[in-house]
Amino acid sequence: MNAEAVVDLDAIAENTELISSAAGAAVMAVVKADGFGHGMVPVARTALAHGASWLGVATTAEALQLRGAGITAPVLSWLHGPDEDFRPAILANVDLVARRIRGGSLVGAYWSTSSTICLVDGTEWARNR
Numbered sequence: 001m002n003a004e005a006v007v008d009l010d011a012i013a014e015n016t017e018l019i020s021s022a023a024g025a026a027v028m029a030v031v032k033a034d035g036f037g038h039g040m041v042p043v044a045r046t047a048l049a050h051g052a053s054w055l056g057v058a059t060t061a062e063a064l065q066l067r068g069a070g071i072t073a074p075v076l077s078w079l080h081g082p083d084e085d086f087r088p089a090i091l092a093n094v095d096l097v098a099r100r101i102r103g104g105s106l107v108g109a110y111w112s113t114s115s116t117i118c119l120v121d122g123t124e125w126a127r128n129r
Contacts, residue, residue, distance in 0.1 A: 007038045013050040020051025028076065030056040031066075041069045048073050060089040060096075067092045 020027045029047030031040045044055050044066055054074035057063050063077040077089060078097040086096060 005037060007042070009042060009046045012038075012043055012046045016047045016050040016052055026053045027051055028054045028056045032056065032058040032062055040065065041071070044069075044071055044073075060084065060086065060094065063089055063094040064092055067094070 016027070016029060029044065029052035031044045031047070034040045035043035040057075040062065048055070048071070052073075054076065055066060055071070056076050056078070057066065058077065058079040060077050060080065063075045066075055074095060076095045076097065080086075080096070089096060
């Protein structure tokens, strides 16, 4: 017996509309891990078309994949290695959560873009190392 995943974009659209109408605030659709196995780009497009105003991903590679697919909505990326090169993501206007800045390259690249960088310091982010 083979397992098969059936992606119902209509259900994603309906759920996004329900959440968006009830939230009273901006809604982020988290599409990391290939849209949790449902296809990151189709899920992102569906969610954005039905009320989500921004997207969440784990890695900058995922964020850049969305940008490469022509998605221009705000994207937040939050899991990064200690030596991550943020410049490609910053230049693609990806919003970032960063625990550390080594050197000035992150800040220097930021000033010429519209990316937002959220610097955090605390034990709640320790699991992301």
